Structure formats: structure tokens, C-alpha cells
Amino acid sequence: MLNQSEIMQTIQMIDQQHLDVRTITMGISLLSCARSDPKQACDAIYDKITHYAEHLVKTGEDIEQEFGIPIVNKRISVTPIALVAAASDTNDYAPFAQALDRAAKQTGVNFIGGFSALVQKGMTQADRNLIASIPEALSTTDLVCASVNVGSTKAGIDMDAVAQMGYTIKELAERTADQGGFGCAKLVVFCNAVEDNPFMAGAFHGVGEPEKVINVGVSGPGVVYHALQSVKGQPFDVVAETIKKTAFRITRMGQLVAQEASRRLDTPFGIVDLSLAPTPAVGDSVARILEEMGLEVCGTHGTTAALALLNDAVKKGGVMASSHVGGLSGAFIPVSEDEGMIAAASSGALTLDKLEAMTCVCSVGLDMIAVPGDTSAETISAIIADEAAIGMVNSKTTAVRLIPAPGKQIGDMVEFGGLLGSAPVQAVHPYSSALFVARGGRIPAPMQSLKN
Amino acid sequence: MKAIVTVIGKDHVGITASICTLLAQHNINILDINQTILQEYFTMVMLVDLGACDATIGELSTLLEQNGQERNLSIRIQREDIFNAMHRI
Missing domain, CATH: 3.20.70.20 (Anaerobic Ribonucleotide-triphosphate Reductase Large Chain)
Structure with missing residues (x-):
């Protein structure tokens, strides 16, 4: 059997030393949600997320209670939206962020990541649309996090995207000026972004990932x-x-x-x-x-x-x-x-x-x-x-x-x-x-x- | 399923009796008890079997916590797996 000192050590870690599981993040592929009509795409995104993550928060809370370990955050990451929205006939991707926000609120998670674009070697039209939509997307939503990957060891650094992101960050700060520029806390600019990161604000569900996954x-x-x-x-x-x-x-x-x-x-x-x-x-x-x-x-x-x-x-x-x-x-x-x-x-x-x-x-x-x-x-x-x-x-x-x-x-x-x-x-x-x-x-x- | 019950707080009469009664009411079998008193502080660790228990571990957790609050004790129940994971390879 476990001895008393081992058990008390664990209790002390939880009680006095802030031991916790910081996040359970469910990754969800949204590739199946691409539609030419942006409204239909947003509906498909909302439906898929709320279906897959319906029990995520409750399950996290149950585990927390049974094991006596705090699980601070329950979150969702999704396929980079620039890939999903590319099929839609629109230049404005903010409604996609708003659909993610509604889905996050419905499921009870505290953040959803993946309003993202991977542009390390150059930008598609969809990537440009997404980056241009970031200030509006993040200033009109509460729980959506965005990220843009501008470089990698394999591809080098896309300096056009780097230049663009400077303006994007400034505009986002101005749009959320009443909160001290809080919008920028939800935007990460990466080099060598990883596809299975469970932490915010940089989490997204990479294209090499399965249909859904728990990280x-x-x-x-x-x-x-x-x-x-x-x-x-x-x-x-x-x-x-x-x-x-x-x-x-x-x-x-x-x-x-x-x-x-x-x-x-x-x-x-x-x-x-x-x-x-x-x-x-x-x-x-x-x-x-x-x-x-x-x-x-x-x-x-x-x-x-x-x-x-x-x-x-x-x-x-x-x-x-x-x-x-x-x-x-x-x-x-x-x-x-x-x-x-x-x-x-x-x-x-x-x-x-x-x-x-x-x-x-x-x-x-x-x-x-x-x-x-x-x-x-x-x-x-x-x-x-x-x-x-x-x-x-x-x-x-x-x-x-x-x-x-x-x-x-x-x-x-x-x-x-x-x-x-x-x-x-x-x-x-x-x-x-x-x-x-x-x-x-x-x-x-x-x-x-x-x-x- | 096995779980660990831990009780920490200032020593007074009837701590063990009260908790054992509560566990018995829910058909929980106590497999092992380890108890010490260090500078008036009471520490008890119990290994219990929830196999025939009539409540969920979540419900037990709430009951034990309430029982503890009434007498200024910290009482918790956790699945044994968490301790095994952290202290056994």
C-alpha cells in the first residue's frame, strides 16, 4: 500500500503548492465544415463543435472531483479557420469567429483556439482574409483566440506576413483600447507553431491531427x-x-x-x-x-x-x-x-x-x-x-x-x-x-x- | 474501486468515530487506516473499498467535506489511482 507520507505529499502539492492540471483541450477537425455559403459553413462549425464537445466540461468536472485534482481550464482547439473558410464566397471571416464564440459559450469552455492561418511560406487569399479579419474577430468575441504562424525552420520567415502582423496587433489594440488592448492577449504570432498545443492563446488543431483528440x-x-x-x-x-x-x-x-x-x-x-x-x-x-x-x-x-x-x-x-x-x-x-x-x-x-x-x-x-x-x-x-x-x-x-x-x-x-x-x-x-x-x-x- | 480518504485538522474527540459511521452508512468497507497526531494536528489516511457503495464518489466528496466543515477538519476522498500514478512506477 501507499504510505502515509506519499499520500500527504500529494495532498500538500494540491493544497499549498498549486498543483493542477492546467487544461484539457479537445482538438476538433473542422475540415468537413467547408461550404461555399459562409452562413452554412458557420452553422456547420457551430453544430460540429457543440456536438463533439457537448460533455467536455462536465467530464472535466467529474474527473476533478473523483481524483481531487483541480482542472483549471477546459478548452477547444479547431482546424485553422483560414483552411476551412477558404471555400466560402466571402472576404469577411469575422462571422466564423463569432460562430466559434457561440459554440464555446454553448459548451461552457473558457477559450476556443484556431482562428488561425499558417503562412510561413506565403499567404493564400484566405490567409489574407483571415489576418485582415483578426481585429474585428477578436474585438467582437469573448472566447476566441487567434494565431498566425509566420515562419518555420523548414520554410524560413515570411516577412510580408511579419510586416502585416505589426499593423494587425496595433489595430487590435486600438479596437480594445477600453480594456487596455486586451484583444492582443488573444493573438499569438508563431514561428514553428505546433499542431497539438493545448495551451492558449496559440492552440489550433493541425491538419495532421485526427478527427478529434484530447490533449x-x-x-x-x-x-x-x-x-x-x-x-x-x-x-x-x-x-x-x-x-x-x-x-x-x-x-x-x-x-x-x-x-x-x-x-x-x-x-x-x-x-x-x-x-x-x-x-x-x-x-x-x-x-x-x-x-x-x-x-x-x-x-x-x-x-x-x-x-x-x-x-x-x-x-x-x-x-x-x-x-x-x-x-x-x-x-x-x-x-x-x-x-x-x-x-x-x-x-x-x-x-x-x-x-x-x-x-x-x-x-x-x-x-x-x-x-x-x-x-x-x-x-x-x-x-x-x-x-x-x-x-x-x-x-x-x-x-x-x-x-x-x-x-x-x-x-x-x-x-x-x-x-x-x-x-x-x-x-x-x-x-x-x-x-x-x-x-x-x-x-x-x-x-x-x-x-x- | 478503491479510494483514499484523508482527514487533517485539530485533534478532538470523535473524529474517527464520526467518519467511520458516515462511511458505514454508505456501505463502504475500510481496508486500512493510518493515523498520527503531530503537534495537536490530527492526520488520518484511510484506504477504502467503494465496490458496494451506494453513492458516487462525487456525492461522498460533498458529504465528507460538509462533515469536515462542521468540525473544522479538511476531509477529502480521492480515487487511489492518482496516488499510485504519482508515487509508483
Whole structure:
């Protein structure tokens, strides 16, 4: 039998260290919903989602209660809408987002992802329509998340799309100015986007995926932080081992929940995403883990090395605990969603440049960062280009989720509320990148794309 | 199906009696009990069999939680699988 200390350890992780399953995400293929009449397409989309995901939230709640593990989010990801809407005789794709929003509300999920386009090598007319529709789509819906993949290691970087996204982000911020530019929190610009990511705002259901699938994202920065407190001052070998053991336990729990959800919903199990996803709650921070390794404040010299170790150890610990690992799998560093990051950025210790360096060694990119409202579209595009280049050259996913908060200046706080937290407005470089962005075209794929 | 019941809180008379009565009322068999008191804090872990139980684990969870709240205890019931997954390979 299990011994008492093991059982109490699990109870403590849940009670005091914020252990939870961050999300159960059902991926649904909408390829069968393509219609030439956009109204019929939207109806087909609504019907399919509400049919497949009818019991998703209830099942999640049942599992939560039986296992005593909080499952924070239940979500849906769908086929990139640019592919589904391409068949429809319309240039306005906002009604598709509105159909997704209605379906999400009907099923009770808290986000639906997939208002997306994959344009790493160029844009179809449908991709252009979708990108042009993003500001209206995200400002007239509550639960829809959008993403655009502008680069990949295989294809290079589509700089026309990068230039376009700078303007899209600015327009979206203006349209949601009364909420501090909140619309931008629901839009991610990717390089090397993954097709089975369960986390928002970047989740979509890739074309290589089955009809429907269950993907689970685990979390647990608080558990890792707590475990590291017991190895203070010890060498990094010990730190890495401690993180691995902790990640193993967290992932086993995620695997169990994923299999149970898959069985009950009669939906194939896809992957477990081994990510450390922080929340603004005290004690649930990735930044505090890095500081526990001996840094006075996250963002100082040594932060990138600490994050590299953390990211690697989480994967090594988790990979044996799950039959299929996928998604983003690593540590997340969303500034507004991490209590320690908010503190570090507010104090000026954590800058945009340091965050960029950190994205070279963690699973995502510049995430949930507020920048001044008067930041130019070209500067935002140039930040996206830098981030995409890091992803392209290192064969990893990178993303940009910036909020140019209208009317806000450096040092102001932008409040998003809930899990999205609050972000101090951070400085960008004042020098222009306009001529760089205006060139357009494609940045060629790097040598490491030629693996065949 | 087996489940683990955990009880944590300040020690007082009748904790075990009350919980065992509640479990018996729902035809739940107790397979193992482990109990300690550390600095006046009562901690009890029970392995129970829900095979013949007349309620769902969700209903039991609510009943136990209410029972605990009345006496300032944290009582929860969870399927055994979650602990096995986390602590056994």
C-alpha cells in the first residue's frame, strides 16, 4: 500500500503548492465544415463543435472531483479557420469567429483556439482574409483566440506576413483600447507553431491531427519551487535531479487525467504537454524558481542559464511519465501571468532584451508583455522578426504576444484580470526598424532545414 | 474501486468515530487506516473499498467535506489511482 507520507505529499502539492492540471483541450477537425455559403459553413462549425464537445466540461468536472485534482481550464482547439473558410464566397471571416464564440459559450469552455492561418511560406487569399479579419474577430468575441504562424525552420520567415502582423496587433489594440488592448492577449504570432498545443492563446488543431483528440497540459511551478527549497546551496546536478523527479510526478498525474478524459469522451488521447505554466498567484511562479536557484531577482545575469536547466530538466523528468509527449513542453515565461516576473519587470531588472535571450532556451517566446501604446507597427514587426529568427535557427517554437497598451507609458500597469494577470509597460528600443520591415519578401530557411 | 480518504485538522474527540459511521452508512468497507497526531494536528489516511457503495464518489466528496466543515477538519476522498500514478512506477 501507499504510505502515509506519499499520500500527504500529494495532498500538500494540491493544497499549498498549486498543483493542477492546467487544461484539457479537445482538438476538433473542422475540415468537413467547408461550404461555399459562409452562413452554412458557420452553422456547420457551430453544430460540429457543440456536438463533439457537448460533455467536455462536465467530464472535466467529474474527473476533478473523483481524483481531487483541480482542472483549471477546459478548452477547444479547431482546424485553422483560414483552411476551412477558404471555400466560402466571402472576404469577411469575422462571422466564423463569432460562430466559434457561440459554440464555446454553448459548451461552457473558457477559450476556443484556431482562428488561425499558417503562412510561413506565403499567404493564400484566405490567409489574407483571415489576418485582415483578426481585429474585428477578436474585438467582437469573448472566447476566441487567434494565431498566425509566420515562419518555420523548414520554410524560413515570411516577412510580408511579419510586416502585416505589426499593423494587425496595433489595430487590435486600438479596437480594445477600453480594456487596455486586451484583444492582443488573444493573438499569438508563431514561428514553428505546433499542431497539438493545448495551451492558449496559440492552440489550433493541425491538419495532421485526427478527427478529434484530447490533449492535456499539466503545470506546477509551485511544486518545483517547493522541491528546490529542500536543496538550497547544493550543486546544479542535484537541482536538475530534483526538478526531474518532481516533473515526473506531475506528468504522471497529467497522463492519468488525459487517459481518463480520453476514455470517458470516447476521443483518442493525443499528447501531454509538459509545461510549467505559471499563474499570477503567489507561489505559482516560474520566476521564483529561477530565483530559488540563487538569483537575487529574475532577469539578472545567470537567468538564461537557470531557465535552460529548468526547461531541460522538466522535459527529461516528464518524458518517461507519459506515453505521448507533445505540444510546447517546457517552461513558460508570460510576464503578466507570473507573479515573480511582474515584480522583476516592475523593478526594471527584467527587460525586453533579457526576455528575448530567455526565449532561446525555453519553450515559448515573448509572452504577455505590455509595451507603450505609441510603439510603431514596424517596431512590433521587427520584434516578431527577431523572435521568429530565434525559433527558425534553433528549430524550436517561438511566439510573440505583445500588448501595445493604448495611452500607456513605460512604468504604467495594465490590468487584464484573472489568469492573464497584470503587466508593467516595458520599454522598447526607440530606434526605427521601418526600412528593415518594409523590404518584405522571405528570409530563406537556414542550413539546418536541409536535413534530408 | 478503491479510494483514499484523508482527514487533517485539530485533534478532538470523535473524529474517527464520526467518519467511520458516515462511511458505514454508505456501505463502504475500510481496508486500512493510518493515523498520527503531530503537534495537536490530527492526520488520518484511510484506504477504502467503494465496490458496494451506494453513492458516487462525487456525492461522498460533498458529504465528507460538509462533515469536515462542521468540525473544522479538511476531509477529502480521492480515487487511489492518482496516488499510485504519482508515487509508483
